[in-house]
Amino acid sequence: MPEKLIFEKSRPGRRAYAQAPALATATDIPAEFLRQDRPMLPEVSELQVVRHYTRLSQLNFSIDTNFYPLGSCTMKYNPRACNALAMLPGLLNRHPLGPVSHGQGFLACMYELQEMLKAVTGMRAVSLTPMAGAQGELAGVAMIRAYHVSRGDHERNEIIVPDAAHGTNPATATMCGCIVRELATGADGDVDIEALKQAVGPKTAGIMLTNPSTLGVFERRIIEIRRIVNDAGGLLYYDGANLNAILGKVRPGDMEFDVIHMNLHKTFSTPHGGGGPGSGAVGVGKRLRPFLPIPVVGRSDTDGSYHWLTEKDLPQSIGRLSGFMGNAGVLLRAYVYMRMVGRDGMRRIGEFATLNANYLQSRLRAAGFELAFPERRASHEFIITLKTMARTLHVTAMDVAKALLDEGLHAPTTYFPLLVPECLLIEPTETETREALDRFADAMIAIAERAKSDPASVQGAPYKMPVRRLDDVKAARNLDLAWRPEPRPEL
Amino acid sequence: MPFIPHTEDDVKSMLQTIGVDSIEQLFDEIPAELRIDELVGVPDALCEMEITRLMRARSRQDGTPQCFIGAGAYEHHVPSAVWDIATRGEFYSAYTPYQAEASQGTLQVIYEYQSMITALTALDVSNASLYDGASALAEAALMSVRANRKVKTSRVLLAAGVNPTYEKVAHAISGNQGLVFDRLPLDRHTGTTDLAALATYDQEVVALVIQQPSFFGTLEPIDRLTDWAHQRAALVIAVVNPTSLAILKAPGHWGADGADIACGEGQPLGIPLSSGGPYFGFMACEKSLVRQMPGRIVGRTTDLEDKPGFTLTLQAREQHIRRSKATSNICTNQGLMVTGATIYMSLLGQEGLARVAQRSQQNTAQLAAKLTSIKGVTRLFDGPHFHEVALGLDRPVGPVLRALAGQEILGGFDLSASHPELGNALLVCATETKTADDLERYRRALSDILSASRK
Structure with missing residues (x-):
């Protein structure tokens, strides 16, 4: 391990003195409520802490340091201004239960963010409260359920999910008490329309679609799909994971989706933070508007002031999903980003994300890589399959992913979607230069060459990372999930 | 084009590599009837200087009042x-x-x-x-x-x-x-x-x-x-x-x-x-x-x-x-x-976190003692507390909190909405961030508000 654990740097009695308040006199809490031991937090100096975590940060790949074409995650540049401005004191220190008299600045940002998200999606109303894409999905399916129940349609509990969908889609449907009906994908990457016709019926609550799909292609028969599902009495859910691809070109509201969740950490460039916080705002059409999760920000018609809409204003709401109003600081970052990008910039995001993906796809195809859907346009991402390499050379997609790390390039998404064998899902995003794309293509070509001439060297990658390939089986079998002090040797 | 690095030459040569004439052509799989030409409702772009000015104004608008609200979110010193x-x-x-x-x-x-x-x-x-x-x-x-x-x-x-x-x-x-x-x-x-x-x-x-x-x-x-x-x-x-x-x-x-x-x-x-x-x-x-x-x-x-x-x-x-x-x-x-x-837990350590806990507990106890010395303010519950205390007022809580907010003091969480059975009840919190002067300022403000409206 290149860096010891913080606990192993601890010494009894050492402290970061500047950080603790002066000792308070004894409390009046009876002993039965008090703990008898001290929790094992490290005892270290401030410099030790700063050095330790700075060094740990240096063990990471990140957008700021590396090309990061992780498919379906939209790893674009996170502008520094978004962070700096969300951390201004009036915004950073505002208590969530503070009065609206001391929140008009913050609420103005949130109201305008709702309006801008309505404009880019074509939906009628937006709630910002879901704290991640998966929670946005939960809100969306819960609203679909609530809609059917409000009409006395209690039997509608089936959610149709294409087999290419993110795992969150079926998991969400289950969390909402629904039954999942999986839908096959046709050979061209579009939904199998005949299978869809078989799947719908009087129990259909709705369908969850990602468009462009996780296969990196636009669902061309979306209008027909909508008709089939609507005719069966079902509603349409739009998974906004890939909204970046179509920003300013097509709007889910115009495709007549009833509900959409947006991943603000993807499309609107809020930080991924090593795996969260995300933010999964939801937008709805007319039918689902009464069911929006609360709170929502409202604006007074008389004096233009802002206030919270709660249970009283939306009595049919599916309720509250967070202790307060969701990931407010993330929403502020998305707001700043959208204001900086502006109307014309929004269109260009979709255009240049698509340009970059198609360019990289063309380069890799020309170099002999096999595309999963060679007849299709790439959207903002595309899939290559290394099944031939795996079969003939026993070099897998995972091996290639690890070899890319040694080149200073983060690997694309591996083994997702599940229906394409030995796949890499590649999403370069619009903020990368042509040179960065060329470097990636060149590295892929070199690795493919090496897989032929010296397969073992690719199979053994990575070599230049802080650790070599890790033993996942051991991690799951001999669970070591928390540090404990070594027991003292018996005297 | 904010955050998009492409030059005109880049675009030209990239389109050539792809084998299309325009970026627009890359969207030809999307049904034409669904396409839009403009995004109405999104304002024009602001540069970093302009958005900074706007956000500073919004931040100032919300002020930096003294906060005695807890109810699930707590103000602590952040190193x-x-x-x-x-x-x-x-x-x-x-x-x-x-x-x-x-x-x-x-x-x-x-x-x-x-x-x-x-x-x-x-x-x-x-x-x-x-x-x-x-x-x-x-x-x-x-x-x-x-x-x-x-x-x-x-x-x-x-x-x-x-x-x-x-x-x-x-x-x-x-x-x-x-x-x-x-x-x-x-x-x-x-x-x-x-x-x-x-x-x-x-x-x-x-x-x-x-x-x-x-x-x-x-x-x-x-x-x-x-x-x-x-x-x-x-x-x-x-x-x-x-x-x-x-x-x-x-x-x-x-x-x-x-x-x-x-x-x-x-x-x-x-x-x-x-x-x-x-x-x-x-x-x-x-x-x-x-x-x-x-x-x-x-x-x-x-x-x-x-x-x-x-x-x-x-x-x-x-x-x-x-x-x-x-x-x-x-x-x-x-x-x-x-x-x-x-990082916070490492900096505080076991001793530092215990001091934060004790100081917050003690500040809240002192605040409760000060506020209950005012006529019309009582403690709702006996027994030990950590760093929040519920108080009863002799009148509705909402107007009192608004008057305090007018003096840049956020006086606590109004329990009468969530727990109407408790009557005119207010939940207050004073963490380690509050000094004796802060507590006294709150006492004086509340005392003035209650006695002024009693007159």
């Missing part, structure tokens, strides 16, 4: 190093550590975080965090239904002092899976769960949720409640404030056998108030329940050369593998917030 380091690009702009070898920084931080959470809660294992405290309780309730095979019910019982918003959130998230929440009555003298009600409670429950300190800042009889639940084959879910765990009994030590699951709001550990988020929810449990736990978990293992390293583990529970049969649909943790919290 400068916490967000200086956590917002380094290598943490800030990395993603979920799917490629473990290129993410050892994030993974080790999470492993250290998990270690610290198990230390605070005195339980065996922790996950990598959930969204926030309220949603963590929803996940804990769902987990208890999966884990407790001894009873055949989805009824979860709440002690009297559980945050009412947490109950609403738990219901919204888990209600569609049939979970039902029931609540024990409040003892109006102690502000804790009415123990007399335990003897007559005759429903079977899958878990008992105990919040310590309670929503009112009072201390629940955790040992008796825990043992009572275990005797009925119910699991015990502890909802705890992490700061308080520096001095209060850890969930793993509650009653004879300890709580089974602990969860709560991680915000007090160095996370700014920021209008309610992003925060993080923590969750810890006994080892036997780990396979029922939702969310990401990091484990320590070894690499090809037998060197130690870290990786995501037990992924067979998660949605990307198990899909509709996963323990939860949760995908991310609150990685960045956990990074901040881990």
Whole structure:
């Protein structure tokens, strides 16, 4: 391990003195409520802490340091201004239960963010409260359920999910008490329309679609799909994971989706933070508007002031999903980003994300890589399959992913979607230069060459990372999930 | 073009490589009738200088009042190093550590975080965090239904002092899976769960949720409640404030056998108030329940050369593998917030966190003593408190709070909306950030407001 654990740097009695308040006199809490031991937090100096975590940060790949074409995650540049401005004191220190008299600045940002998200999606109303894409999905399916129940349609509990969908889609449907009906994908990457016709019926609550799909292609028969599902009495859910691809070109509201969740950490460039916080705002059409999760920000018609809409204003709401109003600081970052990008910039995001993906796809195809859907346009991402390499050379997609790390390039998404064998899902995003794309293509070509001439060297990658390939089986079998002090040797 | 680096030459040569004439042609698979030409409703772009000016004005508009509100989110001093380091690009702009070898920084931080959470809660294992405290309780309730095979019910019982918003959130998230929440009555003298009600409670429950300190800042009889639940084959879910765990009994030590699951709001550990988020929810449990736990978990293992390293583990529970049969649909943790919290806990250490807890407890006790010296202000509940106290006023709370806000004092949380049965009740909190002068300023302002309107 290149860096010891913080606990192993601890010494009894050492402290970061500047950080603790002066000792308070004894409390009046009876002993039965008090703990008898001290929790094992490290005892270290401030410099030790700063050095330790700075060094740990240096063990990471990140957008700021590396090309990061992780498919379906939209790893674009996170502008520094978004962070700096969300951390201004009036915004950073505002208590969530503070009065609206001391929140008009913050609420103005949130109201305008709702309006801008309505404009880019074509939906009628937006709630910002879901704290991640998966929670946005939960809100969306819960609203679909609530809609059917409000009409006395209690039997509608089936959610149709294409087999290419993110795992969150079926998991969400289950969390909402629904039954999942999986839908096959046709050979061209579009939904199998005949299978869809078989799947719908009087129990259909709705369908969850990602468009462009996780296969990196636009669902061309979306209008027909909508008709089939609507005719069966079902509603349409739009998974906004890939909204970046179509920003300013097509709007889910115009495709007549009833509900959409947006991943603000993807499309609107809020930080991924090593795996969260995300933010999964939801937008709805007319039918689902009464069911929006609360709170929502409202604006007074008389004096233009802002206030919270709660249970009283939306009595049919599916309720509250967070202790307060969701990931407010993330929403502020998305707001700043959208204001900086502006109307014309929004269109260009979709255009240049698509340009970059198609360019990289063309380069890799020309170099002999096999595309999963060679007849299709790439959207903002595309899939290559290394099944031939795996079969003939026993070099897998995972091996290639690890070899890319040694080149200073983060690997694309591996083994997702599940229906394409030995796949890499590649999403370069619009903020990368042509040179960065060329470097990636060149590295892929070199690795493919090496897989032929010296397969073992690719199979053994990575070599230049802080650790070599890790033993996942051991991690799951001999669970070591928390540090404990070594027991003292018996005297 | 903000953040798009392409020159005209780039575009030309890239289109040539693709074999199309224009970028527009790349969208030719989208049905023409769905295409739009303009985005009405999005304003023109602002440059960084312009948006900075706008955001500074908005920030100033919200002011920097003195805050005595708690009710689930607490103002604490946050050391400068916490967000200086956590917002380094290598943490800030990395993603979920799917490629473990290129993410050892994030993974080790999470492993250290998990270690610290198990230390605070005195339980065996922790996950990598959930969204926030309220949603963590929803996940804990769902987990208890999966884990407790001894009873055949989805009824979860709440002690009297559980945050009412947490109950609403738990219901919204888990209600569609049939979970039902029931609540024990409040003892109006102690502000804790009415123990007399335990003897007559005759429903079977899958878990008992105990919040310590309670929503009112009072201390629940955790040992008796825990043992009572275990005797009925119910699991015990502890909802705890992490700061308080520096001095209060850890969930793993509650009653004879300890709580089974602990969860709560991680915000007090160095996370700014920021209008309610992003925060993080923590969750810890006994080892036997780990396979029922939702969310990401990091484990320590070894690499090809037998060197130690870290990786995501037990992924067979998660949605990307198990899909509709996963323990939860949760995908991310609150990685960045956990990074901040881990740095915070390292800087404070066991001594520092205990001092924060004690100082907050003492400041609140002093504030309560000062405010109850004013005519018309009383303490609602007897007995020990942590860092919040419920007060009764002789008149409606709303106008009093508005008058205080007019003097840049946010006087507390108005309980009369959430708990109308308590009358004109106000919940106040004074953490370690408040000085004796601050407390006195609040006393004087409240005294003036109450006596002025009495005249």
